[in-house]
Amino acid sequence: MRILILGGDGYLGWPQSLYLSHKGHEVAIFDNMTRRLFDLERGFNSLVPIGTLHERMQAWKEVSGRSMNIYVGDTTDYDALGRAFQEFQPEVVVHFAEQRSAPFSMIDRKHAVYTQTNNVIGTLNVLYAMKEFAPACHLVKLGTMGEYGTPSIDIEEGFIEIQHKGRSDVLPFPKQPPSFYHLSKVHDSHNIMFCCKIWGIRATDLNQGIVYGVETDETQLDARLATRFDYDQIYGTALNRFCAQATVGYPLTIYGTGGQTRGYIHVKDTIRCIELTLSSPPQPGEYRVFNQITEQFSLLDLANMVVEHGRTRGLHPEIVHLSNPRVELEQHYYNATHTRLIELGLEPHLLNETLLESLMQLAIKYRDHIDPRLIAPSVNWRHITNTVSAEGKSPSMM
Amino acid sequence: MRILILGGDGYLGWPQSLYLSHKGHEVAIFDNMTRRLFDLERGFNSLVPIGTLHERMQAWKEVSGRSMNIYVGDTTDYDALGRAFQEFQPEVVVHFAEQRSAPFSMIDRKHAVYTQTNNVIGTLNVLYAMKEFAPACHLVKLGTMGEYGTPSIDIEEGFIEIQHKGRSDVLPFPKQPPSFYHLSKVHDSHNIMFCCKIWGIRATDLNQGIVYGVETDETQLDARLATRFDYDQIYGTALNRFCAQATVGYPLTIYGTGGQTRGYIHVKDTIRCIELTLSSPPQPGEYRVFNQITEQFSLLDLANMVVEHGRTRGLHPEIVHLSNPRVELEQHYYNATHTRLIELGLEPHLLNETLLESLMQLAIKYRDHIDPRLIAPSVNWRHITNTVSAEGKSPSMM
Numbered sequence: 001m002r003i004l005i006l007g008g009d010g011y012l013g014w015p016q017s018l019y020l021s022h023k024g025h026e027v028a029i030f031d032n033m034t035r036r037l038f039d040l041e042r043g044f045n046s047l048v049p050i051g052t053l054h055e056r057m058q059a060w061k062e063v064s065g066r067s068m069n070i071y072v073g074d075t076t077d078y079d080a081l082g083r084a085f086q087e088f089q090p091e092v093v094v095h096f097a098e099q100r101s102a103p104f105s106m107i108d109r110k111h112a113v114y115t116q117t118n119n120v121i122g123t124l125n126v127l128y129a130m131k132e133f134a135p136a137c138h139l140v141k142l143g144t145m146g147e148y149g150t151p152s153i154d155i156e157e158g159f160i161e162i163q164h165k166g167r168s169d170v171l172p173f174p175k176q177p178p179s180f181y182h183l184s185k186v187h188d189s190h191n192i193m194f195c196c197k198i199w200g201i202r203a204t205d206l207n208q209g210i211v212y213g214v215e216t217d218e219t220q221l222d223a224r225l226a227t228r229f230d231y232d233q234i235y236g237t238a239l240n241r242f243c244a245q246a247t248v249g250y251p252l253t254i255y256g257t258g259g260q261t262r263g264y265i266h267v268k269d270t271i272r273c274i275e276l277t278l279s280s281p282p283q284p285g286e287y288r289v290f291n292q293i294t295e296q297f298s299l300l301d302l303a304n305m306v307v308e309h310g311r312t313r314g315l316h317p318e319i320v321h322l323s324n325p326r327v328e329l330e331q332h333y334y335n336a337t338h339t340r341l342i343e344l345g346l347e348p349h350l351l352n353e354t355l356l357e358s359l360m361q362l363a364i365k366y367r368d369h370i371d372p373r374l375i376a377p378s379v380n381w382r383h384i385t386n387t388v389s390a391e392g393k394s395p396s397m398m
Numbered sequence: 399m400r401i402l403i404l405g406g407d408g409y410l411g412w413p414q415s416l417y418l419s420h421k422g423h424e425v426a427i428f429d430n431m432t433r434r435l436f437d438l439e440r441g442f443n444s445l446v447p448i449g450t451l452h453e454r455m456q457a458w459k460e461v462s463g464r465s466m467n468i469y470v471g472d473t474t475d476y477d478a479l480g481r482a483f484q485e486f487q488p489e490v491v492v493h494f495a496e497q498r499s500a501p502f503s504m505i506d507r508k509h510a511v512y513t514q515t516n517n518v519i520g521t522l523n524v525l526y527a528m529k530e531f532a533p534a535c536h537l538v539k540l541g542t543m544g545e546y547g548t549p550s551i552d553i554e555e556g557f558i559e560i561q562h563k564g565r566s567d568v569l570p571f572p573k574q575p576p577s578f579y580h581l582s583k584v585h586d587s588h589n590i591m592f593c594c595k596i597w598g599i600r601a602t603d604l605n606q607g608i609v610y611g612v613e614t615d616e617t618q619l620d621a622r623l624a625t626r627f628d629y630d631q632i633y634g635t636a637l638n639r640f641c642a643q644a645t646v647g648y649p650l651t652i653y654g655t656g657g658q659t660r661g662y663i664h665v666k667d668t669i670r671c672i673e674l675t676l677s678s679p680p681q682p683g684e685y686r687v688f689n690q691i692t693e694q695f696s697l698l699d700l701a702n703m704v705v706e707h708g709r710t711r712g713l714h715p716e717i718v719h720l721s722n723p724r725v726e727l728e729q730h731y732y733n734a735t736h737t738r739l740i741e742l743g744l745e746p747h748l749l750n751e752t753l754l755e756s757l758m759q760l761a762i763k764y765r766d767h768i769d770p771r772l773i774a775p776s777v778n779w780r781h782i783t784n785t786v787s788a789e790g791k792s793p794s795m796m
Contacts, residue, residue: 078507109476109522109523109526112522112526113519113523116589117515117519121511124510124511124578125507125511128782132782151569152565152566152567153560153562153563153566153567154562154563154565160560160562162551162560162572163561164551164552165551165552167550167551167552167731168550168551169549169550169551171572171574172572172573172574174558174560174569174570174572175570175588176569176570176591177592178592179592180522180589180592183585183588183589183592186585186588187518187581187585187588190573190575190581190584190585191514191578193574194575194576194578194581198725198779199780199782327595327596381596382596382597384526384529384530
C-alpha cells in the first residue's frame with residue numbers, strides 16, 4: 001500500500017515508517033521538524049542520539065535497500081500538504097503530526113494556542129486534502145486515551161450505549177480531557193467523525209495510551225536508525241522517564257500520591273496496532289475508535305517496578321512525591337475496554353522483566369547524555385505563564 | 399455591573415447591550431465588524447436598515463442619556479482583547495463574538511478554518527484574558543443547542559447521569575454537532591469546562607436555540623436602534639427567513655421533508671435569559687450549562703404557521719421542499735430539557751399570532767429591500783467548494 005506518514009520523523013512516526021517500509025509498503029514521510037526545533041530552542045535532547053531525517057533515510061537505504069519519500073512541510077500549510085497528497089496519492093494516511101505533549105500545551109497562552117491551532121487546523125486540512133485528492137484513502141489518526149479523562153464508569157471504545165428516561169441511543173463517549181493538548185485531540189475526534197458522515201471519508205481514531213520502550217526490530221538493525229528517548233519534563237513519559245532517572249540516581253518523581261492510573265502500551269505493539277488497523281479498513285463513511293492500550297498501571301506501580309528492577313542492577317532508586325503540577329484526580333476508578341485490536345490479531349507484549357531490562361540497559365548505556373536540569377517539572381497547570389529551559393527550577397516538594 | 403459584550407454590534411449583541419445599558423449596567427462593546435464586512439464583500443444586506451456602530455451609539459445617547467464604551471478589536475488579537483479587559487475591568491463578559499453561521503462554515507476550507515480559528519482561538523484568548531486580568535469575572539458564553547445534534551434520548555442541560563455496567567457517573571452530555579460552526583462551539587465548551595476546573599474561572603454556557611424576532615423594547619425606541627434582520631441563505635434562520643420570503647411571494651424553502659425539529663426562542667427571551675444568568679452567577683470554578691430555548695418546532699410546523707398567518711394578511715405563501723443541502727436526519731426524536739432558566743425566573747414569550755404579526759409587519763414594511771437572489775441555498779455540506787454571492791444559483795428541487 002502507499003502509506004503517507006504525517007509526523008514520520010517523530011518518536012513513534014519514525015519506527016512506524018521503518019516497520020511499514022520493511023513490510024514492503026511504499027512509505028512517504030511528511031514532517032515539519034518542529035519536535036527537533038523545540039530541543040534546539042530550549043536545550044533539550046534525546047537520551048539516545050538520533051540522526052537527522054536525511055541521515056536516517058540514507059542508513060535505511062543501506063540497511064534495507066528500500067527508500068522512502070520525504071516531504072518537509074507543515075499540515076497547517078494546505079498547499080504543501082495538498083502537493084504531497086497529489087504527488088504521492090496515498091491509500092492510507094497515518095497521522096502523528098501533532099504537538100503531543102500535555103505540559104508543552106500548558107506552558108503559556110502561546111503554547112496553548114499553538115497546540116490547538118497546529119493540531120485542530122492541521123487535521124482539518126488533512127480531512128480536506130483527503131476529500132479533495134484521495135477520497136478513498138483511510139485516515140489512521142493518533143488520538144489519546146486522555147480524551148476520556150477518568151470517569152467513574154468503564155471507558156468504552158469511542159461510543160457508549162446510554163439508557164435514559166426509557167429510551168436508549170449509542171452516542172460518543174463523553175470526554176473530559178485534562179490539558180489543552182488532550183483537548184485538541186477531542187476537537188479532532190469530533191471534526192473527523194463529522195467529516196466521515198458528510199463526505200464518506202473512512203477513519204480510525206486510535207486512542208492510544210502512554211507508550212514506553214524505544215527499540216523495535218527495525219531500529220535495532222543499525223544505531224543510525226534509533227528513535228528518540230525522551231526523559232525530560234515536557235516530552236518524557238512515565239516509564240521511559242523513570243528508567244532514565246534511576247540510572248543517574250535522580251529520584252523517581254511522582255506527581256502527587258501516584259494513584260493516577262492510565263493505559264500503557266509498548267512501542268512494538270503501537271506499531272503493530274497500526275498495521276492491523278490499516279489491514280482491516282473501515283467502510284467508506286465509517287468512523288471507528290480503538291483504544292490502543294494493552295494494560296493499566298498506576299504511577300506508583302510503575303515507579304515501584306523500576307525501583308525493584310534497579311536494585312537487581314545495583315542501582316538504588318528512590319521515589320519522591322512532588323506537589324502535583326497538574327490538576328487531576330490522584331485516586332480514582334479506572335477501567336478501559338480494549339478488545340477491538342485484540343480481535344484484529346494483536347498479541348500484546350506485556351510489561352515484564354525483559355522489557356524493563358532492555359529499557360534500563362539503553363538508559364545506562366547513554367546515561368552520560370542525561371541533563372538532570374531537564375527532569376523537574378516547571379509547568380504548573382494552575383499558572384498561565386511557566387518557564388521551561390535547561391536552566392529549570394527545582395521542584396517543590398509535597 | 400461592568401459588563402463587556404464581545405460581539406456587541408451583532409444581531410443579538412446589540413439589543414443585549416441596549417437592554418443591559420437601559421437597566422443601568424455599565425456596558426462596553428468589543429467587536430471586529432466582520433459580520434458587516436461579509437455583507438460588503440458578498441452583496442448581502444439586512445432587511446431592516448441598520449446604522450453603523452457609531453451612529454447607533456450616538457442615537458442611544460440621545461434617546462437614553464447613557465453611553466457605552468466601544469472597543470474595535472478582534473478576540474484573536476490578544477493584545478487588543480487584553481487592553482479592553484485591563485481598561486474596562488469587567489465583572490461579566492458576555493461572549494457573542496463568534497462566527498455564527500453553519501452554512502458560512504461549510505462554504506469551503508477557508509471558511510471552515512476561519513470559523514474554527516476565530517471561535518476556538520478567540521475563546522481561548524478570552525479565557526486567558528479572564529485569568530490574567532479579571533479572574534473573578536463571570537463568563538457568559540453563547541453556545542448552541544446544535545452542539546447536541548439529534549440523539550434518540552432526551553437532551554439534558556450539559557450533563558447526564560450515565561448508568562453503565564453497575565456503576566454510574568455524571569458526565570458531559572455527548573455531542574454530535576452538524577457543521578464546522580457547531581463543532582467550534584463544542585470545542586469551546588470543552589475548553590471552557592477545563593479552564594473552570596484548572597483556574598477556578600466561573601462560566602455559564604448557554605446552549606441557545608434558534609432565535610427569531612428582531613424587535614425589543616429598546617430597539618423600538620428609535621429606528622436608528624434597530625438590529626439586523628437576516629433573510630439570506632447564510633445568516634437567515636428559519637422563522638425570520640420564512641416571514642421575509644412570504645412577503646415577496648418567494649416560496650418558503652424547506653430543506654428536505656421538514657421534519658427537522660429544533661428548539662426556538664424569541665429575541666426578547668434571549669436577552670432576558672442573559673440578564674437572569676448574570677444575576678445568579680456560578681461559584682468560582684463552576685462550569686454550568688443552560689439550554690436556552692422556550693419551545694420546539696419542526697421546520698414544517700413553522701412554515702405552516704407562516705402560511706396560515708400570511709393568508710390573514712392577504713398573502714399566499716407556498717411551501718417548496720428543496721433537496722437538502724445539509725447532512726442531517728429529517729425525521730427524528732427530539733426532546734430537550736430546558737428548566738434551569740425557568741427556575742431562575744424566565745417567563746417565556748411563546749410563539750403566537752402577536753409575535754408572528756409583528757415580525758410579518760416589519761418584513762412587509764421593508765420588503766423592497768429583499769434581494770431574492772440571496773435566498774436559495776448554494777452551500778452543500780457534501781461539497782468542499784461552494785459559491786456564495788448575490789449572484790446566487792437557483793436551488794435544485796427535490
